């Protein structure tokens with residue numbers, strides 16, 4: 001009777017089931033509260049004791065089998081679903097990869113790191129200073145009092161009144177470092193950092209550029225120590241055959257002051273457009289720390305002396321990598337920056 005047919009019917013219905021919602025419907029139809037199997041239980045009460053036994057046993061068996069059939073189907077549906085998902089989400093590794101455009105490390109940064117590493121090996125500390133600086137540190141204590149004509153050359157961005165400004169040079173970090181040394185400690189430091197001036201941007205000027213400040217303060221330091229240090233840096237950057245020379249100059253914070261030149265690495269001193277036919281290229285301002293600056297910062301000039309220098313990092317990079325337009329360093333043109341790696345390799 002009904003009992004035998006039930007499982008057959010269920011099996012037939014399950015053949016066409018291939019989604020979970022369909023399976024749920026079938027499950028309700030057979031095993032739900034009003035489902036055909038469940039409702040058969042209500043017939044038990046009308047049967048004799050003997051019949052109850054056999055009918056009850058068969059009903060239980062059918063219930064178990066129906067549950068198994070439905071569970072198996074559920075598993076089958078889930079497996080199919082997973083396989084389909086895996087198939088759709090699989091990666092075809094034979095397809096050509098999407099090329100994500102990448103540049104190369106900025107070579108100004110490379111120059112900075114290069115000099116940092118070299119000078120650290122000579123016992124220098126790399127220090128930092130604020131880009132928004134006090135007039136006091138950027139000028140005043142560096143022997144550039146208010147109204148000093150050399151202030152004009154720096155053409156400063158003022159932030160607040162005349163006291164707060166965007167530093168026009170990294171030299172204020174000299175002052176900060178000496179103040180920390182309290183007139184007692186010898187100092188060897190370099191400070192690479194951004195500086196700002198009200199320059200119109202062109203191939204050789206920028207309103208923002210990078211300087212690398214150096215300062216050494218100790219007992220019995222002379223100009224020849226500066227020359228020796230500069231020589232090491234120049235040879236490291238431009239090759240062993242690079243020669244150096246000093247030319248007299250003027251900076252309010254050094255006395256004497258010099259311009260530091262390297263022999264032209266392009267024409268090897270013979271004369272070319274890069275060195276304007278002089279055979280020499282200026283790469284840094286420098287000098288012996290002015291006694292007033294030492295005094296301002298708590299170092300007794302009778303006891304202490306020191307030298308300082310300030311490289312323009314972009315200028316060094318332009319010379320080393322033969323770049324004729326400063327703007328390539330910050331316009332983020334990938335076509336340009338990609339060549340940095342090649343230039344580095346050459």
Ligand code: DAH
Nearest residue numbers: 169171285286287308309310
């Ligand atoms: N601060 C100078 C400038 O921006 C560069 C400079 C010259 C730094 C001489 C120094 C120095 O430390 O001694 O033009």
